[in-house]
Amino acid sequence: MGSLCNTYFENENVSLKDYYSENIYTWCTNCGNYGIAAATKRALVAENIVPKDTFMCFDIGCNGNGSDKIGGYRLHGLHGRVIPVATGAALANRKMTVIASGGDGATLSEGIGHLVHAIRSNYNITFLMHNNCNYGLTTGQASASTRPGIPMNSSPDGTTADTMNFMNFVLSLGASFAARTFSGNVDQMTEVIRAGIRHIGFSVVEILQNCPTYNKDTTHEWYQNRVYDTIELNDFDNTNLDSALNISKDMSERIATGILYVNPNSVPFDQRLENRKGYTTELVDEVKSYNNVSQELFSRFV
């Protein structure tokens, strides 16, 4: 990775300015979200996806406050619910590129059930998990990914519950695509998001995000000194789930990033539906009278 690809800015059908918004960002200075927003736009342009074909869903949190700072169709929903609303949308029109964003607070608390079942169902969307190890928007409470012993808003003596390793959890569920990246590395983020978009199935992208205001523990510099790209490893096979599980464990010394796992045989949810096999249309195209069907079904009653 690394070499700047010019399709990040200008592509056949779309350029970066098409995703431009005049609205002024409301994030803190040096927030990881700036890099994430830039990488998301670049990835969409590099994949040549025009804004009208993009549907971005945002959870509630600092990440969600970016919902009106980017082009494309968008939905800014409820805390913890970004995955189900995005999957419902994606199933209705598979031609749209659907990207869901949510924080670690939302994803690992209110939304954790949705995450588990979305992985099982393998809905074809890309999920960007903004892991800044705290509740940013509600001013710095601990989340399930906050490390032990760190005083946080509302837990001055540190958290009393053990820390979750998000990527390891996701892999333990057999996600069909699992990548980890760092908000300080826009190029890697861009490539990883692109791969997530291209992957057919539920693509989980964990973004290790610095939070300059409330997370004084795992800062930008802290990550910078620890992350490495698995692409640099000679013998890492990212189609091997066990290797991925293994390499995802370390979250304190050497932190693996890049595409940690891809299931080459991923079958997305919509292709698992026996009754939809052979349909070339989308649910949004199919709204019309089915009186013939209901009459036929009615006639089968005794």
Added chain:
Amino acid sequence: MNPSEIKRFSIKFGGESGQGINSLGEILAKALKNSGYKIFGYREYPSLIRGGYASYQIDIANDSINSSSQFCDILVCSSRRSVYQYLRDLRPHGLLIHTLTAVSFKPEEQEFIKLNNIRVKYIDALTLAKEQGGNALMSNMILLGALSEIVGLDLAAVEHIVSEQFADKPKLLEIDLKCLKVGHELNIADYPLTYIKHEGWHESKIITGNHAIALGAISAGARAYYSYPMTPASSILTYLAETSHESGMLVKQAEDEITAAQMTLGSMHMGTRAFTGTSGGGFDLMTETISLAGIIETPIVLVLAQRPGPATGLPTWTSAGDLNLAIHAGHGEFPRIVLSASDFESAYSLIQHAFDLAEKFQTAVVLLTEKQIAEGLYNVKDLPQDLEINRYLLTDNGQTEKAGLRRYEFTEDGISPRWLPGSDLPQYNANGDEHDEIGDVNEEALNAKLIAKKRMKKIELIKQTFPEPILYGDNDVDITFVGWGSVKPVVNDIRNLLSQNNSDLKINYLHYDYLFPLKTEKLLEILKTAERPVLIENNYLGQLGHLITAETGFKFNEKLLKYDGRPFFIEDILNFINSSTNG
């Protein structure tokens, strides 16, 4: 009119859950219907898989009926518990058939049997079935055979249904048919049916209210259903899944009701027609989604199949106790629509209107039903007429002009132009945070006021679009009932019974399908001259009554409320009329 003058015949099967009571009732119901009789089926069962007591009652009348009687003429029991549970539901001169080698009645029960001239007949169904090579379940066939002889039903009609039902098990079918014959030859009593047989009625169907909702939705182009199992909504999910190969509908059992509601909203937002269904407990979990639909102005349709709460309450019983829930669910102020089904036809039509209204007014529509409707077994000939499908989208007429388009435009009537993601029109943000006309976050006081006003304006327009409540019966009557939901067919059946009996007492009934926002013009007009207005509801509070009072100041002096998990039976209403007019 005295309850003993009711022109109806009722047969009840009682037993434990797991004894095949349901299929016993179903076979007889279908055989009766195929022979030309108009029927209505009612099931009671506990929230458990084995044991307890369950029943299946079939009411027969000369005209179309859509309600049950509390009492029956023939009671067939295959468990001890059900004998004691249902004995007192027998009408005078009724017949009790049971399969228990030894029953001992308490003195009060013996007294009841004697006083009411109840005949008690024992059939050793198990032994008879075994003699034919059958098992415990096949003793049901002995009972069916006996029963068809008792009521003078052609055995061939029963054999036909049984043969269809067990066609895939030819060996067992042979024994079933033998058992039917043996039962038929028992000749234990005579209760010949004297009701009108209707020409061509064998073509009618026996079908539940949940089937009506499912078929109505299929016909209206619903392409996705997301749900989580909960009685009495579950059979919508089951049926839509079973028919998904024919309909092509995406049917998903979600991991919970929050997910079901959110997926529905996502699919609707993208532009297909999708819906969800649940009961009160699941609906509680959907309320945040309703609130979101309110602010992003995305249509959503939710079926709320009521059963008695609070909490798990009485899972398999009926209630109309969630009107308040439907009206108030979700935080914040936003327009919403609440409709209520009352029978098969209205369930089929209203789910279609729900989609239409949701898309027209870009908001949440809740369709209420009750266990009594959801699982009530209606005898109907045809599906109602479909509602024409309109999507109310800007792009319906091929709009391509982008200039000046604002998804949340502050329009005169409050309805803003809507177009779908994927359209080549300006992309917008459906923002659950308060926003301006294009969907961007906006916390200014003036904008907050203007957009709230814009959304709330829709309420007036919805009211104008809504039909007035329907008045059944003449204007000049002794009692005017006002209600909603499954009370409609019961009161109307009573109206018919009264007029058939040339009763001096006359009633009419004002019925609400369109509950919220509440229309009150016609109601007030009728109340002005009504002799005795009576509120009738299947709940404790009289929730529609409260809504009427809140809207108009009118208070009902008389209320007929029932909140024991049972639907209104015709006797409930007759007794009310009798006690209040005689005394």
